[in-house]
Amino acid sequence: MEKARIATLWLDGCSGCHMSLLDMDERLLEIAGKIELVFSPVVDTKEFPDNVDLTLVEGAVASDEDLEKIKHVRSKTKLLVALGDCAVTGNVPAMRNNFVLEEVLRRSYIENATANPGAPIQEVPLLEPKVIPLHESVPVDLFLPGCPPSADLIYFLLNEVLEGRVPDLATRSRFGN
Amino acid sequence: MQTIRIDGITRVEGHGKITIQLDDHGAVQDAHLHVLQFRGFEKFCEGRPFYEMPSLTARICGICPISHLLAGAKACDAIMGLRIPEAAELQRRGVHLAQIIQSHALSFFYLSSPDFLMGWDAEPSERNILSLAQKHPDIAATGIHLRKWGQQVIELLGGKRIHTPWIVPGGVASPLTAAARDEILSGIPEALAAATRALMFFKHMMDKLSDELEVFGNFPSMFMAIGRKDGNLCLYGSRRRHEGWLRFADADGNIVADNIHPRDYQEYIGEGVDSSSYMKAPYYKPLGFPGGVYRVGPAARLAMARQCGTPLADEALNDFRGKYGDIPQSSFQNHYARLIEIIFAIERMEQLLREPEILGRDFRAEAKANEPEGVGIIEAPRGTLIHHYKVDSNGMMISANLIVATAHNTLAMNRGLKQVADRFLSNQKVTEGMLNRMEGLIRSFDPCLSCATHADGSMELVVEVLDADGSLKWRIVSKPGVL
Numbered sequence: 129m130e131k132a133r134i135a136t137l138w139l140d141g142c143s144g145c146h147m148s149l150l151d152m153d154e155r156l157l158e159i160a161g162k163i164e165l166v167f168s169p170v171v172d173t174k175e176f177p178d179n180v181d182l183t184l185v186e187g188a189v190a191s192d193e194d195l196e197k198i199k200h201v202r203s204k205t206k207l208l209v210a211l212g213d214c215a216v217t218g219n220v221p222a223m224r225n226n227f228v229l230e231e232v233l234r235r236s237y238i239e240n241a242t243a244n245p246g247a248p249i250q251e252v253p254l255l256e257p258k259v260i261p262l263h264e265s266v267p268v269d270l271f272l273p274g275c276p277p278s279a280d281l282i283y284f285l286l287n288e289v290l291e292g293r294v295p296d297l298a299t300r301s302r303f304g305n
Numbered sequence: 306m307q308t309i310r311i312d313g314i315t316r317v318e319g320h321g322k323i324t325i326q327l328d329d330h331g332a333v334q335d336a337h338l339h340v341l342q343f344r345g346f347e348k349f350c351e352g353r354p355f356y357e358m359p360s361l362t363a364r365i366c367g368i369c370p371i372s373h374l375l376a377g378a379k380a381c382d383a384i385m386g387l388r389i390p391e392a393a394e395l396q397r398r399g400v401h402l403a404q405i406i407q408s409h410a411l412s413f414f415y416l417s418s419p420d421f422l423m424g425w426d427a428e429p430s431e432r433n434i435l436s437l438a439q440k441h442p443d444i445a446a447t448g449i450h451l452r453k454w455g456q457q458v459i460e461l462l463g464g465k466r467i468h469t470p471w472i473v474p475g476g477v478a479s480p481l482t483a484a485a486r487d488e489i490l491s492g493i494p495e496a497l498a499a500a501t502r503a504l505m506f507f508k509h510m511m512d513k514l515s516d517e518l519e520v521f522g523n524f525p526s527m528f529m530a531i532g533r534k535d536g537n538l539c540l541y542g543s544r545r546r547h548e549g550w551l552r553f554a555d556a557d558g559n560i561v562a563d564n565i566h567p568r569d570y571q572e573y574i575g576e577g578v579d580s581s582s583y584m585k586a587p588y589y590k591p592l593g594f595p596g597g598v599y600r601v602g603p604a605a606r607l608a609m610a611r612q613c614g615t616p617l618a619d620e621a622l623n624d625f626r627g628k629y630g631d632i633p634q635s636s637f638q639n640h641y642a643r644l645i646e647i648i649f650a651i652e653r654m655e656q657l658l659r660e661p662e663i664l665g666r667d668f669r670a671e672a673k674a675n676e677p678e679g680v681g682i683i684e685a686p687r688g689t690l691i692h693h694y695k696v697d698s699n700g701m702m703i704s705a706n707l708i709v710a711t712a713h714n715t716l717a718m719n720r721g722l723k724q725v726a727d728r729f730l731s732n733q734k735v736t737e738g739m740l741n742r743m744e745g746l747i748r749s750f751d752p753c754l755s756c757a758t759h760a761d762g763s764m765e766l767v768v769e770v771l772d773a774d775g776s777l778k779w780r781i782v783s784k785p786g787v788l
Contacts, residue, residue, distance in 0.1 A: 140342055142755055143318050144367025144467045150415065151466055153453040157445075160435045164400065172429035172741070174314045191342060212622040220364040223349040232345035240347060240706045241585065243577035243594035251324065251339045276367065276467050305470055 132181045135167035136199055136211075139194045140221040140259065141187030144276040145212035146170070151279035159283070162290055172189045180204050180287055182262070184211040184282075188221040189265045200266070202266040204258055207289065209270040210262045211282070213303055216273045224261040229257050264288035306334070309735065314744045316416040316433070318368050319754025323722060323743050331732045338715070338747060340584035340754045350702045355384055355674055355694055356474045358405075358702065362692065363468050365709070366599040366756045369413060371404035371459065372383050372685035373756075374472040376692040379544065379681025381474030383567075384696055385672035392665030394629060395474030398541045399489075399657050400462045400472065401683070402650040405540060406496070407455025408686035409603070409643040412751040413503070414448025420745050421510055424622030426738030434605070444506065447499045448557075451647065454496045458654070461485045476669035486658050496653050497617070504621055504644045511641065520728040521746050522636030522721030525556030527589055527599035528608050529713065531684055532563070536611035538618075538649060540684045549682060553599060556607050558632045560593075560743035567680040569689055574708065579715065584757040586715040587708055601688030602750060603642035604633040615656070618649035636721055639749050643686075659767060685710045685753045711757040714750050721746045 138146060152159065166180060167173045176197075176302055183205040189195055202208055213219040224232050227270060233247040233255075262268050281300060288295035311323040320341045326334040346362060353361070359377035363370035375397060382389055389397075419432040422441050429666040430436070438445035456466045462481065463469030471478045511518070532552045533539040542549015551565035553573065565573055577586045577594040589597030599605075608631070612619050622645055625633075633642065657663060674696050681692045688710030725746045729739045 136665070138320075140344065142364050142367040142370075144364070144370065147367040147411075147467055150411070150452070151456060152552075153449055156435070156449070157438050163596035165433075165435065169315060171433040171435075174313055174315065174429070190344070193341065214372055220361070226344040227345075227348055227351075232348040233343075233628075236343070236345065236585070237578050237702065239704075240576060241578045242575035242578070243588070245578055246580060248578065248580050248583055251322065252343075252581065252583055253341055255343060259543070305465065305468070 131162060131164045133166045133177070134163045134177060134179045134286075135165070135176065135183040135201070135205070136169070137167070137183055137185045137197065138169050139185065139187030139198065139215070140190035141212060141214040142220075143291045145186035145188070147228055148276040148279050152271045153279075153282050155283055159286060164255050173197050176201055178204050180206070182207040182209065184209045185215050185262055188214045188218045188259045188261055189256070190221055190259045191255050195256070195265055198262060198265050207269045208266065209272055209285070210219075210268045211272050212277055213273050213275045215262045216271050218259050218261045219275065229255060239292035270276070270297070272297060273301050277301060309730075309740070310741060311740050314747055316419070316744070317748055317752055317754060319752065321752070321754045323747070325722075325726050325730060325743070326354070327730070332725040333723065333731045334727040336719065336743070337581065338718050338722060339582045339583075340757050342755070343583040347705045347707055350705050353702050355381055355696045355700050355702055356704070358692070358694060359471055359472055359474065360468070362707070365707075366753050367467055368753060369404060369408055369526065369685050369687070369756070370468050371400055371472070372683055372690050373669060374469070375401055375541070375691070376681040376683045376690045378472050378474055378684065380692040380694045381545060381681070382677040383679030383681065384674050384676050384694060384700070385474060385670075386675040387475060387670045387672050389476045389670055390667040391662045392480065392543070392668045394543060394545050395642065395657050395660055395663040396462055396477050396481055396542065396668070397472065398487065398543070399654055399696070400459055401463070401541050402625060402654045402657070403455045403458035405650045405686050406647050407452045407459070409647050410448055410451035410455060412686070412748075413640060414445065414452070415749075417450070417745070417748045418444065420741065420748070425741050426736070429737065431562065432741070434649060440480055447503055448788065450499050451503070454492055455494070458489050461489055473669065474758070475671055478669065480666055480668045481664055482665060486664065490655065491657050492653060493655050497648070500644065500651055501617070502646045504648065507641060507644055514637070516728075517637045520634050520724050521749050522717060523634055524724065525634060527556065527561070527597075528605035529556045529601050529689055530535045530556075530606045530609045531600045531682055531689060532609070532631070535614070537614035538606060538610040540648075542683060551682065552609065556634070558608055558633070560609075567682045568678070568689070570682070572695070576708065584712055584754070586714055587713050588716065595716055598720065599713065600636065600717045601710055601713040603646050603667050603686065604636060606641045606684065607645065609630045613645065613649040615649050615652035617652055618645055620643045621648055635716065636746070636749050639751065643751070664678055674698075686712055687711055688755060709750040709753065709756040711750070711754065714752070718750055718752070745750065
C-alpha cells in the first residue's frame with residue numbers, strides 16, 4: 129500500500145500542539161511506518177510539496193506570510209485539519225485583537241526598549257491588524273480543539289484517517305484544558 | 306554585494322530566517338538572525354487579573370510552558386507579598402527539573418543530533434528523528450525515553466503534560482500523593498541510566514566535532530545566570546531561601562555583578578531593538594548597546610557554577626572541565642552541558658522527592674495583590690527568563706515586561722553566525738550542507754523563537770542568492786523528505 133503523505137504546519141501558535149504530537153512517544157515510530165512526513169518543522173523539508181493527503185495546522189493566522197502560507201498549503205492538501213484552539217478559534221494570539229496593533233507594537237518596541245526604539249520594519253512579515261482562525265482564511269475539513277489536543281486524540285485522528293474513516297471527534301475533544 | 310537568505314530555519318522552535326551578506330568576491334561581510342512573528346503578550350494582558358498571568362504566559366511556548374508558569378507564579382508571589390509553603394516549593398522545583406529533562410532531550414535528540422549522526426551534508430530528508438530511529442535505533446530510543454519520562458513526571462505532578470493549570474500564584478493547586486511520588490521515584494534508575502548512556506555517547510562523538518567546537522560561537526563574552534548562596538548550579542531560585550539572584554561573569558568566569566535582586570534587573574539589563582527582527586536584543590547596561598554582549602543557557606550556567614551539587618553530575622562536570630577548561634567558550638558546548646544538566650536534574654529530583662515535606666498538605670498560600678509590582682526570574686532550559694508585572698490596586702494588570710532566555714543570546718547568535726559563515730561560506734560555492742551548519746549554530750543555542758517574540762511561525766527553506774541589483778543569481782530548494 130502506498131504510504132499516506134502527511135504534513136504539519138505551524139503558524140501563530142506556541143508549538144504546544146506539535147509537542148503534543150511528539151508526546152505520542154514510541155507510537156511516533158509506529159505511525160512513521162505508515163506515513164511519509166513530507167513537510168514539518170521537525171524535518172528539513174523546505175518547500176511544501178504537491179499532493180499532500182493530510183496537513184495538521186497549528187496556530188492562527190496573524191501575518192501576511194501566514195496568510196500566504198495557509199493558502200498555498202490549502203491548494204496542495206486534500207484534508208486540512210485545524211489542530212488546537214489557536215487554529216480553531218484564534219485563541220491566545222487573537223487576544224491582541226482587543227487592542228490597536230500600533231499600541232501592541234509600541235509596548236514592546238518603544239515602551240519596553242532602552243536602545244534603538246521603534247517597530248521592526250526590515251526583513252519581517254507584516255502583521256495583520258486582526259488575528260483570525262484558519263477557517264476565516266481557507267476552508268477547513270476537520271477541527272480538533274484543545275490547548276493542546278492530547279497525544280491520544282491526535283493519534284486517534286491519524287489512525288482513523290489512515291484507515292479511511294472520518295474521525296468522529298464530537299465526544300472526544302474539548303476546548304482548553 | 307549578494308545576500309543569501311535561509312528563510313525558514315528548521316528543527317528549531319519558532320519561525321526564523323538567516324541572511325548572509327557576501328561582497329563581490331564572495332567574502333562574508335555579515336550574517337544575521339531574523340525572528341519573524343510577534344504576538345504582543347506584554348500589551349494584551351492589560352486589564353486582566355494578575356493571577357491569570359502564569360496560565361496565560363504558558364501559551365508563549367509549548368516546549369517550556371513550565372518556565373513561564375513558574376516565572377509568572379514567582380512574579381505573582383511577589384505581588385501578593387508572600388512566601389509559598391515548603392511543599393509547594395519542593396513540587397515546583399521538581400516539575401521544573403522534569404521540564405529541564407524533557408526540553409533538553411528534545412533539543413539534543415530530536416532537533417540537533419541528526420546533524421551529528423546523519424551528517425551535516427546528509428540528504429535533508431535524512432536529517433530528522435524518524436530517520437535517526439531507523440539508522441541509530443538505540444540512540445533515538447534513549448532520546449524518546451528521556452523526553453517521555455520528563456513529560457510523564459510533569460503529568461504526575463501537574464495532571465497534564467503541556468500547559469498544566471496546576472502551577473498557581475501562592476503555590477500549587479493540589480498536593481502530591483505518596484503514590485505519585487513513588488511512581489516518579491521508580492523511574493529514576495532507568496532515566497539515569499539513559500542519561501548516562503547519552504553522555505558517554507556524546508563524549509566520544511565530540512572528538513569528531515572539533516570544527517564545530519572551534520567556530521560555533523567560539524568567542525569570549527560575558528555570561529549571566531541566577532545563583533545560589535553556595536555557588537552551585539541554580540535553576541529554580543528559591544525565594545524562601547533567598548536564592549535566585551542574578552549574577553554576571555566576565556569572559557574568564559569572574560563574577561562582576563552579584564546578588565542582583567530580581568526587582569533591580571533593569572539596572573543591569575537594557576533591551577535594544579533590532580529593526581530587522583521581532584526579537585529584541587538585551588544587553589549588559591554598563592557596557593551599552595550593542596557592546597554589552599552576554600550569553601545565557603546551559604554552557605553559561607556551567608561556566609558560572611562552582612559545581613552542580615549532585616554526585617554523578619559533578620563527576621561529569623569535572624571530567625568536562627578537565628578536558629575543555631573551566632569556561633566553555635564555544636556555544637557548541639551547550640549540547641554537552643545539556644547532557645550534564647539532564648543528569649543533574651534526575652539526581653536532584655530524587656533528592657527532592659525523598660524530602661518528607663514534599664507531601665505536605667499546606668501547598669498554597671492565599672493573598673490579594675499587596676504590592677504594585679512583582680518580578681519572577683527562573684532559569685528556563687535555554688537560559689534566564691524574566692517576568693515583570695505591574696498591577697493596579699485591584700490586582701488588574703497595567704503592563705508586563707518579559708525578557709526570555711533566547712533574547713539574551715541575540716547578540717551572541719549573530720556573532721556566532723558570522724563566525725560559522727566566515728569558516729564555511731566565504732569564497733566558496735555554497736552548498737545546502739554549509740547552510741545547514743548555519744542553522745546548526747542557531748540550534749546549539751536551542752532557541753525558542755516563539756518565546757523570543759512571544760510569537761512563532763512555520764518552516765520552509767528556500768535559499769536565494771541575489772545580485773546587488775536584486776536579480777536572482779541562483780536558488781536552492783531542499784527536497785521533500787521521505788520517511
